[in-house]
Amino acid sequence: MTISLLNSTNISRVGFASQFLGSNSATKASSLAYLSFNLVQTSRRQSYKINSMSKAEISSSDQVKVVISLSPRVNSVKPSKTVAITDHATALAQAGVPVIRLASGEPDFDTPAIIAEAGINAIREGYTRYTPNAGTLELRTAICHKLKEENGISYTPDQIVVSNSAKQSILQAVLAVCSPGDEVIIPAPYWLSYPEVARLADATPVILPTFISDNFLLDLELLESKITEKSRLLILCSPSNPTGSVYPKKLLEKIAEIVAKHPRLLVLSDETYEHIIYAPATTQALHHFQACGTGL
Ligand SMILES: Cc1ncc(COP(=O)(O)O)c(C=O)c1O
Numbered sequence: 001m002t003i004s005l006l007n008s009t010n011i012s013r014v015g016f017a018s019q020f021l022g023s024n025s026a027t028k029a030s031s032l033a034y035l036s037f038n039l040v041q042t043s044r045r046q047s048y049k050i051n052s053m054s055k056a057e058i059s060s061s062d063q064v065k066v067v068i069s070l071s072p073r074v075n076s077v078k079p080s081k082t083v084a085i086t087d088h089a090t091a092l093a094q095a096g097v098p099v100i101r102l103a104s105g106e107p108d109f110d111t112p113a114i115i116a117e118a119g120i121n122a123i124r125e126g127y128t129r130y131t132p133n134a135g136t137l138e139l140r141t142a143i144c145h146k147l148k149e150e151n152g153i154s155y156t157p158d159q160i161v162v163s164n165s166a167k168q169s170i171l172q173a174v175l176a177v178c179s180p181g182d183e184v185i186i187p188a189p190y191w192l193s194y195p196e197v198a199r200l201a202d203a204t205p206v207i208l209p210t211f212i213s214d215n216f217l218l219d220l221e222l223l224e225s226k227i228t229e230k231s232r233l234l235i236l237c238s239p240s241n242p243t244g245s246v247y248p249k250k251l252l253e254k255i256a257e258i259v260a261k262h263p264r265l266l267v268l269s270d271e272t273y274e275h276i277i278y279a280p281a282t283t284q285a286l287h288h289f290q291a292c293g294t295g296l
Contacts, residue, residue, distance in 0.1 A: 077196045105241060135162025166272045171197050173268055174233065178203040182232035187218045191241045191270070203232065216243035220254055227262055234259060237270040238284075239277050246281040 085103035093099045110116075134140065140157035147153050163169045170193070178184065180202035186194045188207045195205035206226055210216040223234075236255070238247040247255075259265050274283045 073200060073202065076199045080196075081192050134158075134160065166270065167193060167197075170194075170268065170270065171200065174198060174201045174203070177266055178232050181230060183228060183230045185223070185226060185231060185234045187216075187236070189216065189240075189242050190235075191237060194235050198233075204230075206231070210243075210245075216240065216245040217247060217251060218255065220251075220258065223255065224258055227258070227265060229264070231262065231265050233266050233268050235268045235270065237272075239273040239281070241273060246277060246283060248281075249284050252284055 082103050086101065089099045089101045089103060137157055139162055140160040143160050143162070144155045144157055147155050161169070161172075163172060174184065174197050178198065178201040182201075182203040183206045184194070184198035184201075184203050185206045185208060186198070187210050189210070190207070195207070198205040208218060208222055208226055210218055218236075234255075236247065238245065238252075240246070255267075259267055271283065277283055
């Protein structure tokens with residue numbers, strides 16, 4: 001990011017930048033010195049090499065480079081392998097190689113017209129204002145209706161929070177309950193964002209392998225052996241991306257019994273793909289299991 005110091009208008013931009021960096025500068029003129037001071041301080045804290053500068057050194061034609069570094073929290077997150085694979089597939093396709101894309105979980109059809117029309121109509125009808133943070137009451141009531149009708153579980157609208165995507169919901173849930181040092185248990189193979197979301201919450205992902213011979217389902221003894229007093233979340237994904245496994249009712253009951261023995265351990269049940277399922281499998285919402293009353 002470059003801040004130009006070209007005229008008096010831009011001086012006030014420097015004043016703004018100075019405040020952004022934490023200065024309490026009272027006047028625009030003194031904010032230059034504060035900016036210089038803060039840049040040096042910032043660079044020391046984050047071990048970034050930056051040339052210190054003084055008020056005298058900043059002439060009206062200088063461009064001042066501000067170093068914006070990422071926080072250790074963001075730096076701990078690895079780049080998305082899904083995006084890397086998608087980019088690679090795009091490059092291959094552009095080079096004329098026939099590619100079947102299995103990276104991003106995106107359907108091979110456009111948004112159905114009925115949904116697109118509903119969105120367009122909603123905007124035309126003025127549904128463009130802030131909503132309650134948890135989502136409109138009408139939508140939360142409709143979700144409760146869906147949960148009752150399709151999943152047989154009872155919720156009230158005040159127990160529902162709507163977000164922009166499953167990823168956002170998962171991030172918010174993990175941030176809401178995990179403290180630094182907590183452990184998040186993730187059966188592998190897993191959706192690649194789970195460990196990164198745990199890291200964003202300063203928690204430690206604990207990966208439990210599963211095997212094709214077990215239909216990639218969690219081994220109960222392994223689960224029990226990995227639960228510690230730091231275990232905060234078990235993330236279950238059923239039907240699973242990427243394995244396609246569906247947890248049968250009996251296995252979920254047993255997992256619920258194990259989880260119930262550990263009051264600090266919660267379950268985040270990712271049921272994003274509940275409708276992508278093939279007979280004879282049937283999906284089970286984890287909330288059916290009372291023993292697991294701590295499910296998120
Ligand atoms: C298992 C799983 N959970 C959550 C998500 C995120 O879904 P959304 O696109 O709604 O953020 C995905 C997307 O690929 C997924 O595979």
